[in-house]
Amino acid sequence: MTDCAEPADLLEIALQAADVAVALITQQRPNHLATSTKSSPTDLVTEMDRRAEQLISDVILAARPQDLIRGEEGVAASGESATAPVTWWVDPIDGTTNYVYDHPGYAVSIAAEVDGVTVAGVVADPTHGRTYHARAGGGAWCDETRLSLAEPPDLADALVATGFAYIPERRRAQAKVLARIIDQIRDVRRMGAAALDLCSVAAGRVDAYFEAGLSQWDYAAGSLVAVEAGAVVCSLEGGAVRPGSVLCAHPALAAQLVDLLAEA
Ligand code: 2AM
Ligand code: CA
Numbered sequence: 001m002t003d004c005a006e007p008a009d010l011l012e013i014a015l016q017a018a019d020v021a022v023a024l025i026t027q028q029r030p031n032h033l034a035t036s037t038k039s040s041p042t043d044l045v046t047e048m049d050r051r052a053e054q055l056i057s058d059v060i061l062a063a064r065p066q067d068l069i070r071g072e073e074g075v076a077a078s079g080e081s082a083t084a085p086v087t088w089w090v091d092p093i094d095g096t097t098n099y100v101y102d103h104p105g106y107a108v109s110i111a112a113e114v115d116g117v118t119v120a121g122v123v124a125d126p127t128h129g130r131t132y133h134a135r136a137g138g139g140a141w142c143d144e145t146r147l148s149l150a151e152p153p154d155l156a157d158a159l160v161a162t163g164f165a166y167i168p169e170r171r172r173a174q175a176k177v178l179a180r181i182i183d184q185i186r187d188v189r190r191m192g193a194a195a196l197d198l199c200s201v202a203a204g205r206v207d208a209y210f211e212a213g214l215s216q217w218d219y220a221a222g223s224l225v226a227v228e229a230g231a232v233v234c235s236l237e238g239g240a241v242r243p244g245s246v247l248c249a250h251p252a253l254a255a256q257l258v259d260l261l262a263e264a
Contacts, residue, residue: 005064005085007135010112011120014088014221015133017059018124021052021092021108025099026126033100041100045093049073052092056110060088072217087113089220094123095193104128109195111220121221123195132199132225140202140228147202149230152250153186155260158207161189161197165213174212180264194246198222201248202229208249208257210236219246236261 028051030044053071060067068084072091081087088110093099095106104127112120123132132147134140140147152158162178164171182188189206191197195218197209202225223233223241226248235245238258249257 005112005114005119007112007114007119007138010086010114011122011133011135011138013060013063014110014112014120014122015131017056018108018110018122018131020055020059022124022126024048024052024055025093025106025108029099029102033102045096045100046073048099049092049096050075052108053090056090056092056108070217072215085114089113089118089217091195091217091221094195094218095191098192103192105191105193105196107193107195107199109217109221111217111224113220118220118224121224123199123221123225125196125199132202132222134225134228136224136228138228140225142199142203147204147225147229149202149250150204152207152253155185155253155256157186158249158253158257159187159189160185160257161191161200161206161209163190163192163194163197163211163214167213170213177261177264181260184260194218195222198226198233198246198248201231202226208247208253210247210257210261212236212246213244214246216243223248234258 033041050073053073053075057069067086068081069088091109094109099106108124110122111118119136121134130142132142164174194214199222200206201209231248232251232254233241233248236247
């Protein structure tokens with residue numbers, strides 16, 4: 001591992017950056033976003049996304065100017081990818097639609113990656129006042145509480161979270177898959193923020209989560225929280241997780257869900 005890129009230090013920076021972003025998006029949230037007539041909600045949210053990402057980037061680069069920031073909004077000026085000791089995956093507001101509607105379930109997600117491995121992650125959930133955090137080998141935490149997966153239920157009794165892409169054709173295909181599996185699991189939850197869905201697996205609020213079409217800033221931090229709690233994070237086919245293909249559950253349940261999705 002690169003000198004002076006200790007996971008504990010990176011986690012501290014991520015926590016600080018998340019705090020600053022949470023303060024911005026909660027205290028300066030435009031009123032009545034969903035019904036605003038001044039501008040489209042998308043424009044207003046994009047503005048908050050950009051401002052939050054800029055603040056996060058400022059905190060990170062003040063501490064570690066050589067690092068590379070890969071954010072959903074792409075606003076950050078940062079180091080060269082070839083030489084950066086740490087790559088930061090930043091989703092300033094994950095769960096954008098929830099944020100627009102002031103619906104519980106959006107988060108600030110920040111992960112630090114060294115040599116291709118996520119070593120620190122923070123998912124801050126302002127609605128519930130909870131911050132999930134993990135560093136490689138240090139366990140998964142919700143604030144001061146350590147998270148650890150219980151033995152999983154059978155797939156037939158599993159509560160499974162998922163999400164849908166924004167593109168209509170993809171949504172149609174995803175809904176068809178859901179229709180084929182819905183009678184073989186306990187039920188489905190669609191919360192709308194990938195980072196929080198992964199933390200929900202870690203916290204036992206759902207038994208499993210899968211989604212196609214995600215980017216790395218959506219899942220990097222939440223995946224580390226889930227893995228440190230004892231979950232496996234893999235692709236929908238059971239291989240290495242990759243952008244576009246994320247499945248998370250207790251290892252025994254993940255294998256069953258992979259098989260079910262293959263049939264669907
Ligand atoms: P967002 O809220 O930051 O846009 C909802 O199903 C989850 O999937 C959210 O985490 C959402 O992130 C993410 N998501 C949906 N479509 C996406 C896409 N095309 N690219 C990246 N993330 C996407
Ligand atoms: Ca996102």
